[in-house]
Structure formats: structure tokens, C-alpha cells
Amino acid sequence: MMEWTDRHCRFFHRLLTRRALLYTEMLTTGAVLHGDRTRLLRFDPAEHPLALQLGGAEPQALAVCARIGADAGFDEINLNVGCPSDRVQEGRFGACLMAEPELVGDCVAAMKAAVSIPVTVKCRIGVDDQDPEEALELFSRAVERAGADALIVHARKAWLKGLSPKKNRDVPPLDYERVYRLKAVHSGLTVVLNGGIGDVEAARAHLSRVDGVMMGRAAYQEPWRLLAADAALFGEDARFASAKEAAMALVSYIERELAQGTRLHAVTRHLHGLFRAVPGARAFRRHLAGAVATDAGAELLIAALGLVRDRDREPTDIAV
Numbered sequence: 001m002m003e004w005t006d007r008h009c010r011f012f013h014r015l016l017t018r019r020a021l022l023y024t025e026m027l028t029t030g031a032v033l034h035g036d037r038t039r040l041l042r043f044d045p046a047e048h049p050l051a052l053q054l055g056g057a058e059p060q061a062l063a064v065c066a067r068i069g070a071d072a073g074f075d076e077i078n079l080n081v082g083c084p085s086d087r088v089q090e091g092r093f094g095a096c097l098m099a100e101p102e103l104v105g106d107c108v109a110a111m112k113a114a115v116s117i118p119v120t121v122k123c124r125i126g127v128d129d130q131d132p133e134e135a136l137e138l139f140s141r142a143v144e145r146a147g148a149d150a151l152i153v154h155a156r157k158a159w160l161k162g163l164s165p166k167k168n169r170d171v172p173p174l175d176y177e178r179v180y181r182l183k184a185v186h187s188g189l190t191v192v193l194n195g196g197i198g199d200v201e202a203a204r205a206h207l208s209r210v211d212g213v214m215m216g217r218a219a220y221q222e223p224w225r226l227l228a229a230d231a232a233l234f235g236e237d238a239r240f241a242s243a244k245e246a247a248m249a250l251v252s253y254i255e256r257e258l259a260q261g262t263r264l265h266a267v268t269r270h271l272h273g274l275f276r277a278v279p280g281a282r283a284f285r286r287h288l289a290g291a292v293a294t295d296a297g298a299e300l301l302i303a304a305l306g307l308v309r310d311r312d313r314e315p316t317d318i319a320v
Helices: 007-016 029-034 059-072 086-090 094-099 101-114 132-145 176-185 200-206 217-221 223-234 243-249 251-259 264-271 281-292 298-305
Strands: 022-028 050-055 076-081 119-124 150-154 191-194 212-214
Touching: 007 022, 007 223, 007 243, 007 264, 022 029, 029 050, 029 059, 050 059, 059 076, 059 101, 076 094, 076 101, 094 101, 094 119, 101 119, 101 132, 119 132, 132 150, 132 176, 150 176, 150 212, 176 191, 200 223, 217 223, 223 243, 243 251, 243 298, 251 264, 251 298, 264 281, 264 298, 281 298
Parallel strands: 022 050, 050 076, 076 119, 119 150, 150 191, 191 212
Antiparallel strands: none
């Protein structure tokens, strides 16, 4: 979710669900150690619970970054071993580490020794020509021995040669049964399912076989779906009764951010899917496009919300 789940996105998603665990974009160890740490690790206290997702392959560097994250106030440190991009592979981290389970185990052990908060790993079921039965089992054993608090499994292989990162989101097919079998064998390991889960009802169905479910693109592209999470999965009322109410609650945040020099578009770009398939959605998106103007303020969002009907039903095939 690089360049998607930034701090503005996460603040908005927290308005939609009190309880779901939110994740940062993946940050490399090099960026954390040598970059603008204040900017990279900035978050609003309202975002809790919040996990810092790291990319790296050097145990000591990851341990230092984990400690930095814990000291900054994050609730979990997550090691990404699932990203298939060429840039990530060149840095010897991401999905290519599926072929080096012992190294990943060393990374997890180093991070666990450095922090007291949970350390988790996000992975695929395998890469390239690996047999998912064998590859995921070896990988899971390594991280479990190292003390990982949870394994988040994107239920498809990653093809590091011949497929773009975009195509790796849809090819090859998902294999949920492989993740179910993993949980059945590793009953003491917290296993979270990821990949292709489009709504909260689908997530709830998977929870009879695994310990947790991660929603990625669906939560970003149709964020209104998160309004159902607290009631359906945690037995608590949603913070707001509708998507429009949640968006209106973002106004005070926008005003605060604008006063600090943030441009309106940096926040509102995360709202474009909020009213997908309801009357006025196209007008809403078109009006939000004006947020790229340097002098645009929160009143632009208020006006855009006046152009769209609030969601009161499931999406249909109506023109939007």
C-alpha cells in the first residue's frame, strides 16, 4: 500500500472504524535510518492501534528500526515479505525473502529482542516455482521459531520474474485453502488471511478458519465498507452512522492540517471511492478534483458532500 496508506488516509479510516488495526505504508530500513524520520513516522494519536510496516533484510538494521518505531509509539512492527516490486527485489527484501526463511527468522528474532511490542510478518504462499505446500511450511516454521507474534499471509504466490507488481495482485489465483491448512497445522501461531477480501461479510466468513483478516485494496478503494467492521466483527457501534457523517468529521482535521501547510488534495485524494455507485458520486469526485488548487480549503469538501446522496444500500449497476 505504498503511497496509499499515508497518515491522512489512516486518520480518515480511523473515523470509519474504531477497532481495526491500521498499517503504515512500507518503509525501508534505509529510509527510517537515514531519511526524514519525523516526516516518515508522523501519525496522529487517533490512529491507534497502528502498526509500522518495515522492509529490510539485515537483522540489526531492522532491530534498530523496530526500536525507533516502538519509541515513536507504534503498537506493532510488521516485516513485509510480500511486496513483489522490482525496486524492492533490488534491495533484497520483500517477497524475494520467501526464498530465505532462515534469514527472515533471524530478522524476526533480532526485532523481538529489541522491542516489547508485537512483531509480525506479512508474506505470500510462495514465489516463482516454489511449491506453496513446502515453501510456506518452511517459512512459517522459521518465523514461528523466531517468536513472531503473527503471520499475515497473502494467499497467492508472487511471480518475481515476468509479472508486474500490478499483475501480481491478481495472478496467479488465490489459494485460501492453503492458508487454512497452515492454521490447522500451526494452531499456536496467529494466522491472518490477506488477498482479495472485498467486504466485511467475506472477512467474517474466513474468521471461522483463521485468526484474523486483512483488507487492503477494498478498504482503500471503497472505504465506506469499513463502517460495518466494528459492529460485524467487534460487537460495537460504528463511530458514525454514515459515510457522509464520517467525511464531515474530517473537516476539523483538514483545517488543522491546512494551517500547518498541508495541501487539501493530500487529504481528499483518499475519499474518491467513498460514495462509489450512489447518485452524485461522479459529481462528488469531480468537485474534489478542485482540491489540487493551492488555495482550496475545507469548504470544498463540504460543497462536494452536498452533491452526493448518502449511502443507504449496497452498490448497484447504476451509472455514477
